[in-house]
Amino acid sequence: MNVLTDNLPLFGEGFLGTVELTVYSSLLALALGFLMASFRVAPVASLRAVGTVWVAVLRNTPLTLLFFAVLLGLPRFGLVLPFKVFAVLALGCYTSAFICEALRSGINTVPRGQGEAARSLGMTFGQTLTLVVLPQAFRSVIPPVGSTLIALAKNSAIAGAFSVTELLGTYKTLGELGYDVVWTFVWIALGYLVVTLAISALFTALERTWGVAR
């Protein structure tokens, strides 16, 4: 127990690090994922190709390899940024591929007739998109996006192993201070549970408000 109480600042710092990484990477992943999803459903073949390659490559890249390439490789190009920014880049790009697929299959669940009906009512492309297609797609997209973001929060642990300030990273310091390792890990595990359960609760609430009526 006193592992936690003695080192509250350290745990707090790690916890905040995890939350910060998760929030920033989620924003990046959602933005990039949306962009790539719009590429993937575009009527222009080369845009679709860009989206397809992005998803196929990133979904099949081990995240550790991506971290390795970004954290150790990009500085060789003379691009020197704080480790945290690199970690957000790697996590965000990796997750964006999964977000993209979730959004795309959400858009594909909207029946074609909806769009045809909207157009036959004289709606413009923008109106069709914002008033008819996206609201319906949004409903079915909530659960998969939620689980993708939970996966992102869990993946942020890899950043900790690459010495970004993060919850998992605290075990090293505490081990050196001679605290019991098992209890350290119990508290680390609890910290991750808090983060994942919070995201899960958020998305359950979203789902209850806007989800598809089953």
Add this chain to the structure above:
Amino acid sequence: MTAAAPGATALYDVPGPRARRRHRLYGILTTAAVLALVAWVVYLLFDTGQFTHTKWTPFQYEGIQRMLLRGLGNTLKAFAIAAVLSLALGAVLAAGRLSDHRPVRWAATVVVEFFRAMPVLVMIFFVFVALKVQPLPALVAGLTLYNGSVLAEVFRSGVAAVERGQREAAFALGMRKTQVMTYVLVPQAVRAMLPAIISQLVVALKDTSLGFLITYEEFLHAGKLIASNLDYDLPFIPVVVVISPIYIGMCMLLSRLAHWVARWERRSPKTEAVDVAPAEPGTLLPRGVPPGPREPGRQ
């Protein structure tokens, strides 16, 4: 997988001649932008001296080639052990979750939900640091616990997705509980879930690279050893250029297999009483719907 051909979504009408011309223009602009980006990266690679002779010499040496191969072998070894063990663990946990005895069901649920909610890396580090285990067993233990729990959910939802009439008919024929499971429900469930199972194995294959972080001598570790060698002028980029296609290629092959199996099973008459899951790994939302049967818009 639904093709994203224009017109397959609700978004666009079939383009007319003017729209087609506009799309062609966009296409040319995109291609130009992509080519410019590629050219810029290649220029950067040359500019920062990534194609110098010294940086690429290590790959000529047999010792280093052998080291890379050994690393690849270790990666595949960890993957094979973890895959077999997590399939076994998944089967056991799924049986527990489907049990008629409440304590068993309850225990299995707790185990599955806990290990699904934990980052794999935390488990691997726990086994490695706290239990002081060798890197390979630690990696395999972490991967097995996580993927086993996810697979348990996949198996369970597969069994639940088999049409109710199948179970009822089997009971009506006088089969016992175990017979109903082993002869009727499980064979259909496994067929239906095979794409999701293979996709989860892709996750396991990708996660073997976490062994790098606990000094397991796998593929990435071998790469790191070469990359941090001063004699060859720290060839990080060459190592990434050599290693990533192999890693990504392996995972892509396995993903492709999952998609192929999904298409094949969907056509098979043996999956008529159950919906085949799409080739996607399991979801992570606690109480979330695992991939497949209930996902809207798919057959």
